Amino acid sequence: MVSYSRFGEAQAHIVRSLDRALRDRGFDGLESYIEVDRPTEEGHGDLVSNVALKVARVTKMPPLALASTIAAEWQSDEVVAHVAAAGPGFLNFTLHTRWMADVIRQIQVAGSGYGTSSAGNGARVLIEFVSANPVGPMVVVNGRAAAIGDSLARILNAAGFVAHREFYVNDGGNQVLTLGHAISLRLRELQGQEVMSTWPDDVYPGDYVIAVAREWRNLHPDVVIEDLDESSYAMLGDFGAARFQAQHESVLRGFGVEFERWYHEKDLREAKAPEAIIERLDQLGFMEAKDGARWFLSEKFGDDKNRVMVKSDGTMTYFVPDAAYHADKFARGYDYVIDLLGPDHHGYVGRMRALVEALGYPPDRLEILIVGLVRLMRGEELVRMSKRKGSYVPLEDLIAEAGVDPARYFFLERSPETPMDFDLDLAKLRDSKNPVYYIQYAGARIHGILRQWREQGESDVDLNLAHLQSPHERQLLWLLARYPDVVVRAAVERAPQHVPKYLTELASAFHGFYREERILEGASGIRQARLALIESVLMVLASGLDLLGISLPERM
């Protein structure tokens, strides 16, 4: 077992001791049965092992009997203070408080680097997310993907992976022409022509295009609008796409999300990458001509059906540039490629996996996370949204109304794939019902204490961590010792929600400690130890919130 934390050291230590205990009884080769985990509830020690239950079949010993003899013969050491057999045969381990308290020294040495580890071994991860089409404003679910993707990248980096964030800009397809069409209609409208009665069905009438049209007109006041026929759609569309990309970039930056790269479909097309991917699949023998079209034989790789790549009219389906894009991701040497897709993209998973496999890569190196649907609520009331009708809440407005911190927190506290309700009324509440403030308040309280301590101007005494003995202090130490493992787990499982969960626990333990134990009023030795403890808590709160892209204000 590789350990990245004080907690992990204890686990590894106990595993070794258990292994020895089993061998002493003549049971060899049972290492794989040995598990040491945190208990599911209080009162079962600091760590727990179910090994006696696991090996019962092999050893032919009643689990509780085996556990009891192991506990009775346990050689005391500097890590484990006490071992007890319990329940049907669990072993409950209580750690020396002194030993746990050294986590504070680790935190003092590591500083803001505490929590980082080398678990990822430098594996390179590309994470593509949001990738909203540049033909209109982003919507609420884009915000969820943005928060999750960005936070996941931060977590992966902290856990020793090298993660890159990428936004794929769909600026090469038909929709850009459609946007150009819409802009030209809005330009006519700005000149006083009536356009709504003849508005084409396939052109979204969203009024967000009006602002873009206005911008274009200001830049080109001399162009005669009547000349803007179909031949102008591409030019207008490119203009609009650039405007919307800039808008996306700025909204996302305001949301704390920055991408290492904006990858343009247009560049792919200009480099003839779509043609190249078809050629490559053809050479590999995975293309077939049928019904006047050219098909990718994705069924060979477990897809539901084969996929058209070149339509009978000679044009390519949208899947082709996407396929070229994914081929490029792997060609760039990433060990893992993660896509965060919207909830309307389930059908996309099979064909993309098939592509990866067809190109000769292990299909599980492509990980597709479907970000669950977001329903926007105002209290009890569902906010109805329809892009077609142009009635929707842009992400920008959501962020402005809720605030960056609550919005990110709401998106990150749930597992990515489950559908969620986002309650705007709750998110914008500036009071205790809003869970993000619970964590921030713990930090603000610690800042307050440290401020007061500095104002008192008392000098430090030597730090003696042996003063930390109370149940509240033990619990905080135990949580601090676990933090690096929480980060690793969130990274490996691609599950950022573990971090807010953990921070809530840490904040709760701190608030309980704070109410129970005076910090500044104690004798100088214990005061110094408690100050070191809460400084450590503050460090971890700040670090954890940073992984979520959430601030930790000194005052609230």
Add this chain to the structure above:
RNA sequence: GCGCCCGUAGCUCAGUGGAUAGAGCGCCUGACUACGAAUCAGGAGGCCAGAGGUUCAAGUCCUCUCGGGCGCACCA
């Protein structure tokens, strides 16, 4: 019809095959002359959708049924 996600407290959701299934909100009791009450301590509230199976052990794994969402284009 086929595929994916989801059914856990009144609501929103956690839950790594392990002991008596958790948190927040809401509800009910209590706690500021206090380092910040945006807090704390306690209480009520559950056939983990249902039925079979695997296992020493199932909310968790397998099969089926029921319910909800989303996908199943030579659209993007």
